[in-house]
Amino acid sequence: MNMPSKPSRLRGERVTLAHGGGGRAMRDLIEEVFTGVFRPESGEDQARLSSDALQVPGARLAFTTDSYVVTPVEFPGGDIGKLAVCGTVNDLAVGGAQPLWLSASFIIEEGCEIALLHRIVASMAREAEAAGVKIVTGDTKVVEKGSCDTVFITTSGVGVIPPGRDLGAVHIRPGDVAIVNGVLGDHGATILAARGDLALSAPLQSDCQALGHLMAAVAGACPNLRAARDATRGGLASALNEMAEAANVSVELDEASLPLRPEVKGMCEILGLDPLYLANEGALVLFVPEAEADAALATMRALPSGRAAVIVGRATERGSVPVRMTSAFGGTRIVDMLVGEQLPRIC
């Protein structure tokens, strides 16, 4: 065979269209950067998988996908690869599935540094290992300069839902309590600062983390765990609105209980933003019956990803609006779903 993936073949270079053309350059890129790290078992363009967990009668397969398009692709606390692994693991986990396998598909801009790809892939491998999932299949495409923003990653995840487990927002009942696992808004505020257009800097890190172990622990501790959502795009406010709508309940939030770092509050004050709508990548909100709230909190707080777990509100009979919040100041206000992204309010 002709010099397969000598390290020197790609080192220090940038991706060119040749790396996406289906020929030897593509094979070298894939071997050196991707399969050399992920080590898929099949030489064919598909993973072939078996799992005892799937053979258990009543077990269901969970399948989810997300594309990741963050700018910048590296930021304090993570990078697009870490996001792509954690985000999809979390979408499996919050649905009650045990995450098992991921696919990873890369769209790479001509000119992207190969060293950057190495770092992203290493970060994915690290996160996957920590989360107990395997990246078993993948794809790369290279597009012309200006046709994508450095690199986009789409991961899909397959997991197994054990027999009898059925988490879903529809199961939330009035009286259930809403618990978040940690501070809110860190990811959104970190990205705002990292982007640089607003020339703000802050000692913040993305909260990006996988929540599979946390979810498994809570599901074990709370037999009547109702539902969970990772509070990603649109933040806690959007997750709660969606859940309340699906369950036909209302949710009453308590502003004073919301875990927020001073820097996140500061960023929100400067830009006139509401932290409830900032994106998170390692925060989830879950609903349990009041009777299981203590068990949920104790279980979560015993894990690194749940150390700051706290009750932030509760479900009530459906009122005129899905989500309402009592401010520390005493008044109440609606926490609506936004139309689009929050824009800085400045002038």
Add this chain to the structure above:
Amino acid sequence: MNMPSKPSRLRGERVTLAHGGGGRAMRDLIEEVFTGVFRPESGEDQARLSSDALQVPGARLAFTTDSYVVTPVEFPGGDIGKLAVCGTVNDLAVGGAQPLWLSASFIIEEGCEIALLHRIVASMAREAEAAGVKIVTGDTKVVEKGSCDTVFITTSGVGVIPPGRDLGAVHIRPGDVAIVNGVLGDHGATILAARGDLALSAPLQSDCQALGHLMAAVAGACPNLRAARDATRGGLASALNEMAEAANVSVELDEASLPLRPEVKGMCEILGLDPLYLANEGALVLFVPEAEADAALATMRALPSGRAAVIVGRATERGSVPVRMTSAFGGTRIVDMLVGEQLPRIC
């Protein structure tokens, strides 16, 4: 609930960043354009799936992914959505799996016409139905104008490999024959013309089609079917080179047998391209023992996607190069893997 997906809410508009912001505009876009058509069963952000086929002892799960980035996104014979369904179905099928479920993740450029998204999604639904797969989960991201090229789609596919089936290039033996299912190069030539930069026009259509039914039929008819590959990026030449390397055989191609349309030949003559390297989206090459070649051909020719099936070469003991071709003129030449994309050779 507040006006969920009234058709008029999006009609005639373009996608703005608001449609990706996690709020109401995103929900409207997703409901009207995507879930309204694909109708996933779960309200959570994961599909929950069961299949008897998966419960059969010895059955394996097949999992694959590809990103689709074609320009233009609509072209004669298909569109990016059709590609995204067929391509992933084919990656499952050529590995011997029965394709069952797809995920579909969209990265959409700000300014993309919503009517275009409607057409793409309709085309995906049509192809999925014809191929017997369901699109069960998805995602949408909106990126700034200039950060992606109209729309990128990543599909992942999950299928079941029946017990005992094990297709793979490693199983190819000297003496096996190589069969393609139809004409070569149509997709690549169509896209070259459709792109418009070279100002060439031709009455060509992409060969984009799903090959699941064809593969199932051949696998049924040929108990010793060795391996199959869809000859996508890099064309037949790259697929054969990869297979020959994996199997440690050589492949002897017969130029006169290659099914090529006159227009594809014409395009290649004008631009100095070799049709063996042009991309296909509905062409596969498979290897069977000589004894099963007639059965394979008969089975394939009975199906619309295999009507033009023909033997194009055969595997031999490993020689000095992986793939060699005898030209109609009498000489032989090496059919190497290219380094990158083929570039037009003009001056």
Add this chain to the structure above:
Amino acid sequence: MCLGIPGQIVEITDEARLMAMADVSGVQREVSLAPVSDRPLADLVGEWVLIHVGFAMAVIDEHEAAETLEALRGLGEAQEALEAMEQGARAFDEPVRENAQ
């Protein structure tokens, strides 16, 4: 109108252009001191200013702030005392009522 937020000047970054680093709860941003440049720049380090669209628009008057707060707290405390008195009055009343039930 227009969003303004208090921040503390931590460092002069460009004396010629009157630029300084301001800190708002740990978030830092370079701001122009031009509107408050009628006093020596060096004196502004450590001061709290009202920041609007990247300009330090006013130096916050600590003394005035304290006075305003005092008045507000006074009202709060007065109200607390009043409520305590009312509560006391009720507490005095209530056993009687409860007995009466």
Add this chain to the structure above:
Amino acid sequence: MCLGIPGQIVEITDEARLMAMADVSGVQREVSLAPVSDRPLADLVGEWVLIHVGFAMAVIDEHEAAETLEALRGLGEAQEALEAMEQGARAFDEPVRENAQ
């Protein structure tokens, strides 16, 4: 050097700019007729030209092509005849040899 390919002129598309549509095996491309514009444009429709980088560089001479081909085919046929003769000779020989084996 430089890739040239025969195509047929099917239509004048822009007389002023000497542009025409050429057809190569069903693939169409607009080409400039400038290099062959020393004859009337209208006469070129239906003609075969040698196309290079979007220009019709020469009108192909049908007669010359036929002559060249004829010579080539002559060599081919002569060789076939020769081979047939050799074959005949061998056929004549072979039974003998076969018997000899």
Add this chain to the structure above:
Amino acid sequence: MRYVEEFRDPKAAKGVLAAIARVACEIGATREEPVRIMEICGGHTHAIFRYGLDKLVHEGIEFIHGPGCPVCVLPMSRVDECVEIAERPGVIFTTFGDAMRVPGSRKSLMQAKADGCDIRMVYSPLDALELARRNPDREVVFFGLGFETTTPSTALTIQQAARERIGNFTVFCNHITVPPPIKALLDDPHMKLDGFVGPGHVSMVIGIHPYDFIARDYGKPIVVAGFEPLDLLQSVLMVLEQIRDGRAEVENQYARVVPEHGNPVSLAAIAEVYEERPSFEWRGLGEIDASGLRIREAYRAYDAEAKFGIGYAVVRAKVDEPEGCACGAVMTGRIKPTACPQFGRGCTPDMPLGALMVSSEGACAAYWTYGGARVASETEPAE
């Protein structure tokens, strides 16, 4: 956060609310016959809804939302001009995020961006100037927007650009002034107002005396207020006390930030760079005399209207406001947002007719987002 958290203290709030209730009773304010206090500034409107102050204060107090949201008062024609500039080849159009969603007659800046214009959100006009430095081959235009609070920042930025002789930077000037519309309101015989909460950040620049006419000529109390909830409540209390005492004065609740005579550097910069326009168009109100500023002849090189031959530099196109919209009436406090026939029907945050529905300081947006809009939208419009 210093100077912020202290002014959100719930204990103090109880005291002020009780005091407000007492004074309100003293002066006989009831739900049926409320004291009508206009908060001029959109920032105050936002704070009222964010903290639910309208529901916390005594029912005899009615907040009337004033015209002090610089985004809300932008007429469609002005947004159209922005889009036209942004569409010119080579232009980088910079704006505060606030203005992105404001509807023009063809499209909003958000939509223009989706259609391919290079439109960027900035935090400061200084960031736009920096973009001009870094892109010498592009034409950078800053959308100068805002009342007196913001005017000094663009004046100082233009002066900086002139010092550095930056040739590819201009400001599309839409600066307006607070007093003229207030005067117009007070002159409206149908308008019943008992007092004002004055815009603190405007006064930080211009001081408190420009409001003297309100007290002196119209006999209305006005208290210049800060933006934290306690600031607002205290200011309301101060207005009520003036009413109770029969006073009409300009008082300064926000003395920690507002100097009596404003900020001399800022005022000088404004005076050097800008001059009064004869008149300027307001959304739903039409042209108001001497209500806007333009760039002086000396700084003409930095005037996008002059450079691109647009807006008041030429004969402006007449653009009608959309049918049935009541933006003008809502903006001047004559009706509540829910009384607009379009509210929640033809006009929602996802398909707005007026800027009031998309600005986060707009009364319609506030009603929709914080104020039980959905309940309201299910009722028939009041008029």
Add this chain to the structure above:
Amino acid sequence: MRYVEEFRDPKAAKGVLAAIARVACEIGATREEPVRIMEICGGHTHAIFRYGLDKLVHEGIEFIHGPGCPVCVLPMSRVDECVEIAERPGVIFTTFGDAMRVPGSRKSLMQAKADGCDIRMVYSPLDALELARRNPDREVVFFGLGFETTTPSTALTIQQAARERIGNFTVFCNHITVPPPIKALLDDPHMKLDGFVGPGHVSMVIGIHPYDFIARDYGKPIVVAGFEPLDLLQSVLMVLEQIRDGRAEVENQYARVVPEHGNPVSLAAIAEVYEERPSFEWRGLGEIDASGLRIREAYRAYDAEAKFGIGYAVVRAKVDEPEGCACGAVMTGRIKPTACPQFGRGCTPDMPLGALMVSSEGACAAYWTYGGARVASETEPAE
């Protein structure tokens, strides 16, 4: 395909190959003492390998690959100048696909594109001119490359641009001529050549007489040939027949396309737009006198060298060819690609040192792709 398929007829091929074998025997050509025929043109080199003609012809015929690949002869310095132009702000640099991968001393055009330059592949200089029409705010440069075949197309395009007074279009002229390097070869005492296959498409423009000197002054046969495999074989046969008959003539195998005196319109356009350069640099060969063309003063506005102050318009940087590369020797047929010490070692299609390794008409690329390169690369270099 008419005029194509007929000239690929295997039956006729057998006849020509047999005739070649016969004549080769007659003149005593053997593997050890072969007749050495140079195909001047890279297009012929490509066809020889694509159809395996080198292995089909009698073993007494050796093809010597000539310098007629316009991409292969580009020196690094010239690629560097392309990159420099492409890096200027506002430039759209257009080129044939052939030149994209040619290595410069810093980078190839492919790499420059990956680094952000706006470089576009076109099929025709007319397409580049159309880009200039459509992008009046950009500067469109066409990389004019090629021998006499291609020169008329850029000359005619420049004339068209001048007629339309298009001000944002220039040509970076790298047109070169065939006769000078052939003369240099023939003057080289180490070079043993028995005859030539002449470049048909060049003669389509210039006719056959510019090669008269080859027959007349150097006594070598030359046959101007077409590009289909039968054309090539027939031309080889005609060269052999001249050798057998003791003739040295210029013959025309490709008469269906090549007029004896070439194309008058094209020649006139070349003469009007271009003039001889005093000298021009060739890869591995250095400067060769009167071997290149430049744009005349009258069309200076369309000359990228003048407009961007680059190349021969200024003092050119001296750029050394990479260490150990034998491009010059391979290009002039003095050695075979496999004899280059870098072939398959420091120089492969994915990491080329010379253009010969990436041009599809390059001898090194042909050896690698079609000719059993990998076997060769496993052997030690011949020198």
